[in-house]
Amino acid sequence: CRRLTRKPIIPLPPGPKGLPLLGSALDLPKENEWLYYSKLHKTYGDIIHFNVLGQSYLVVGSLRIASDLLEKRSAIYSGRIHLSFGGSFDDWKRSMLLQEGPAHRGYRRFAHKGLSSTAVKQYEGLQEREALKTLQKLLDEPEKFLEHFKWNTAATILLIAYGYQVQCYSDPFVLAVRDVMDRFSTFFAPGNLLMDYVPMIKYLPEWLPGMSFKKTVWEFKVQADKTFDDPYEAVKKQMAAGTAVPCLTTQLLEEMKSNEDEAHITGMTGSLFLAGSDTSASALSAFMMAMILYPEVQKKAQQEIDAVVGADRLPAFLDRNNLPYVDALVKEVLRWHPIAPIGFPHRLIEEDHYEGYRIPKDTLVITNIWHMARDEAAYGPDPERFKPERFLGSNAAPFGYKTAQTQEFGSPAFGFGRRLCPGQHIAMSTLFILCSNILATMTVSPEVGDDGSPILPKVESTGGVIV
Numbered sequence: 257c258r259r260l261t262r263k264p265i266i267p268l269p270p271g272p273k274g275l276p277l278l279g280s281a282l283d284l285p286k287e288n289e290w291l292y293y294s295k296l297h298k299t300y301g302d303i304i305h306f307n308v309l310g311q312s313y314l315v316v317g318s319l320r321i322a323s324d325l326l327e328k329r330s331a332i333y334s335g336r337i338h339l340s341f342g343g344s345f346d347d348w349k350r351s352m353l354l355q356e357g358p359a360h361r362g363y364r365r366f367a368h369k370g371l372s373s374t375a376v377k378q379y380e381g382l383q384e385r386e387a388l389k390t391l392q393k394l395l396d397e398p399e400k401f402l403e404h405f406k407w408n409t410a411a412t413i414l415l416i417a418y419g420y421q422v423q424c425y426s427d428p429f430v431l432a433v434r435d436v437m438d439r440f441s442t443f444f445a446p447g448n449l450l451m452d453y454v455p456m457i458k459y460l461p462e463w464l465p466g467m468s469f470k471k472t473v474w475e476f477k478v479q480a481d482k483t484f485d486d487p488y489e490a491v492k493k494q495m496a497a498g499t500a501v502p503c504l505t506t507q508l509l510e511e512m513k514s515n516e517d518e519a520h521i522t523g524m525t526g527s528l529f530l531a532g533s534d535t536s537a538s539a540l541s542a543f544m545m546a547m548i549l550y551p552e553v554q555k556k557a558q559q560e561i562d563a564v565v566g567a568d569r570l571p572a573f574l575d576r577n578n579l580p581y582v583d584a585l586v587k588e589v590l591r592w593h594p595i596a597p598i599g600f601p602h603r604l605i606e607e608d609h610y611e612g613y614r615i616p617k618d619t620l621v622i623t624n625i626w627h628m629a630r631d632e633a634a635y636g637p638d639p640e641r642f643k644p645e646r647f648l649g650s651n652a653a654p655f656g657y658k659t660a661q662t663q664e665f666g667s668p669a670f671g672f673g674r675r676l677c678p679g680q681h682i683a684m685s686t687l688f689i690l691c692s693n694i695l696a697t698m699t700v701s702p703e704v705g706d707d708g709s710p711i712l713p714k715v716e717s718t719g720g721v722i723v
């Protein structure tokens with residue numbers, strides 16, 4: 257009789273069982289996790305569950321499942337990981353990336369004001385001018401291309417958020433954000449989060465062997481606070497003196513209703529500055545790689561620009577709709593080499609059931625964007641090949657399942673649901689204007705060895721959240 261009334265046990269999604277207590281802790285790689293998860297997808301399918309020291313993880317490897325869970329059920333799949341780093345990080349939640357609940361909604365509302373698809377049109381003139389400066393820098397010192405891209409993206413976001421014009425490479429705001437982002441990318445790799453699973457670590461002093469990371473976390477917080485506060489305080493001073501340049505911060509401060517709003521404004525603009533500086537620069541470096549390895553694609557894009565824009569002026573935003581091959585090329589850069597290959601984990605805030613499986617409350621959901629972007633049913637055969645044609649005419653990928661993201665940008669590179677990247681439109685504009693201007697004025701080619709033969713670069717990624 258008891259057997260008849262007992263609730264059926266709903267299984268967890270398939271996945272590696274790992275060791276007792278440790279779970280899969282020892283299997284997780286420190287770098288290129290997306291390749292490891294892709295291997296697991298081959299064995300277990302597009303939804304994988306495992307645990308690390310009791311923390312439940314779900315890895316999603318298909319657009320369909322990502323849309324079902326992170327878009328259609330976004331009300332419960334939009335939490336974030338609670339980072340503690342052994343207690344050192346508990347009080348630091350200023351970044352939009354880590355915010356949850358009403359504070360997160362406040363940040364997103366403000367971000368939408370400045371970065372929606374309509375709002376970003378006001379920055380097109382500014383982006384065209386910044387692109388010109390970058391072209392000059394590329395001509396002067398081509399080997400430092402990544403530096404020039406980082407300068408461009410940081411300068412653009414500083415102008416948009418704070419009306420601040422960067423003057424030199426050693427600009428204090430740019431140096432500070434560079435430092436924070438370098439630390440951030442290595443910090444948040446899943447392998448480094450293990451310390452949060454050992455509660456006792458919280459009570460150990462930083463001078464003990466093995467505890468030096470606590471000092472590193474503290475230094476990170478000090479630097480990160482500077483990137484949030486310094487440019488913001490500068491704008492406030494300029495407003496008081498009547499010299500402020502109109503920008504997102506001045507707009508939001510003028511509309512501000514309460515003191516709470518002010519914390520949201522600093523948090524949101526600081527988050528844009530942090531998240532907007534290295535990301536598009538990284539995508540631009542993937543563009544350079546693609547142009548070196550696929551000269552026939554480069555030539556085709558240049559022919560399109562020559563035919564549409566001519567040789568007397570540079571491509572501008574008014575040409576965007578008439579350059580479908582360049583548009584497809586930019587989408588292919590984000591598909592071919594997603595710069596955030598596993599996004600940033602979403603936290604499930606209550607238990608859920610999906611396709612006969614139980615997904616426990618507080619599961620961290622990892623989106624294997626890299627794997628989704630290699631789905632042949634969506635993007636056609638030979639996914640490692642750089643091929644803008646995937647996004648052209650009746651072939652416009654994804655052929656299979658469409659998420660809100662893939663309908664607009666072709667690939668899931670900007671993430672999902674309520675955590676979708678708020679900088680997506682500005683990033684697409686940056687990529688369009690820089691890629692089209694570079695293609696119109698120069699040819700990207702490989703280094704040449706002493707014997708005159710080209711030295712082709714290997715397609716490899718650095719580790720971290722943004723690669």
Ligand code: HEM
Pocket residue numbers: 352353354413527528529531532533535536539590595596599600601602669670671672673674675676677678679680682683
């Ligand atoms: C090619 C460029 C970029 C790519 C591929 C990219 C990708 C992403 C991804 C995958 C996420 C996580 C989404 C999720 O959790 O589902 C994200 C979040 C975020 N991105 Fe971007 N991003 C780019 C550029 C930018 C820019 C230029 C900005 C700012 C102007 C920006 C601001 C942010 C912020 C603030 C978040 C956190 C959103 C939240 O948690 O609510 N990103 N981005």
